Amino acid sequence: MDLDLSFKAIERIIWDDPGRRGVHHLTLPGDLARAATSLLAARRVTIVTGFYIIDEQTYETDGPPGARAIGHALELLEIPVEFLVDSFGAVILRKGGLQPVGEAHRDSSRPLDCTHLIAVERLGRAADGRYYSMRGRDISSVTEPLDQLFIDAAHQEIVTIGIGDGGNEIGMGKVSDMVMSHIPHGGTISSTVATDFLITAGTSNWGAWGLVAALSLLAGRNLLPNVEEATNHLSNLIDADCCDGVTGRRELSVDGLAIESYLAPLPKLHELIDPFLQS
Ligand code: ZN
Ligand code: ZN
Numbered sequence: 001m002d003l004d005l006s007f008k009a010i011e012r013i014i015w016d017d018p019g020r021r022g023v024h025h026l027t028l029p030g031d032l033a034r035a036a037t038s039l040l041a042a043r044r045v046t047i048v049t050g051f052y053i054i055d056e057q058t059y060e061t062d063g064p065p066g067a068r069a070i071g072h073a074l075e076l077l078e079i080p081v082e083f084l085v086d087s088f089g090a091v092i093l094r095k096g097g098l099q100p101v102g103e104a105h106r107d108s109s110r111p112l113d114c115t116h117l118i119a120v121e122r123l124g125r126a127a128d129g130r131y132y133s134m135r136g137r138d139i140s141s142v143t144e145p146l147d148q149l150f151i152d153a154a155h156q157e158i159v160t161i162g163i164g165d166g167g168n169e170i171g172m173g174k175v176s177d178m179v180m181s182h183i184p185h186g187g188t189i190s191s192t193v194a195t196d197f198l199i200t201a202g203t204s205n206w207g208a209w210g211l212v213a214a215l216s217l218l219a220g221r222n223l224l225p226n227v228e229e230a231t232n233h234l235s236n237l238i239d240a241d242c243c244d245g246v247t248g249r250r251e252l253s254v255d256g257l258a259i260e261s262y263l264a265p266l267p268k269l270h271e272l273i274d275p276f277l278q279s
Contacts, residue, residue: 007033014201014210025182026200035197036214046114050085052142060245063121065233066208073212073223086144096240118161119170121204124191136185162195163207171195203255213269
């Protein structure tokens with residue numbers, strides 16, 4: 001299989017939509033490969049994540065594991081990485097396995113010291129400047145404006161990559177028309193924050209795995225977590241008191257997907273890239 005076909009095969013795997021969110025309306029074919037190509041040349045990367053579930057008063061299990069998978073892949077490539085989360089989220093997400101974590105509210109006059117800025121399941125502001133859950137609830141009170149970094153990056157020659165699954169995340173500003181016309185509450189929740197590249201997936205952690213799979217093909221080595229590692233990433237978050245963002249339960253699931261369904265794309269991605277790397 002040639003490289004282009006392999007990228008397309010990765011897209012098909014991560015575009016699976018078990019939650020029936022209408023993910024196929026929000027996909028941009030080719031952005032995955034373009035994002036990975038750009039990321040391979042990164043000198044320093046900042047990854048923003050963390051989605052607060054207001055009723056459960058903790059973070060959801062979609063986002064941080066994806067951020068961690070990308071961070072680990074970049075570490076293997078010897079590209080320095082820092083995670084950035086809400087100031088009140090640093091303790092819990094650090095406990096959940098993200099290292100090193102920087103906090104928001106840092107000196108905003110200091111430009112970000114990175115070449116690439118990535119968001120994994122992180123809210124982007126809607127047209128009214130507020131932040132909304134998928135169900136249309138205003139959660140601005142628990143969401144610091146980390147999306148401002150992505151807005152400012154456009155003037156700083158920083159490459160931006162958004163990974164999302166619902167339409168309200170950083171990056172989805174690139175397809176906001178589609179969010180408004182195809183996604184429930186789209187008119188309210190649609191993110192206005194666009195990124196250079198947008199990776200849409202059935203769940204955002206899958207989008208992150210897809211990016212790592214594409215990066216693996218380009219780097220010539222398998223940078224993906226295995227099933228056991230991905231399971232551990234999830235259980236670290238549950239140990240840190242995070243919850244499923246759909247069910248609100250503190251158990252091994254993501255976006256309402258039980259662990260078996262959640263992990264299902266990972267062996268497929270390994271199967272896809274391994275023969276390629278051996279040839
Ligand atoms: Zn989402
Ligand atoms: Zn999600």
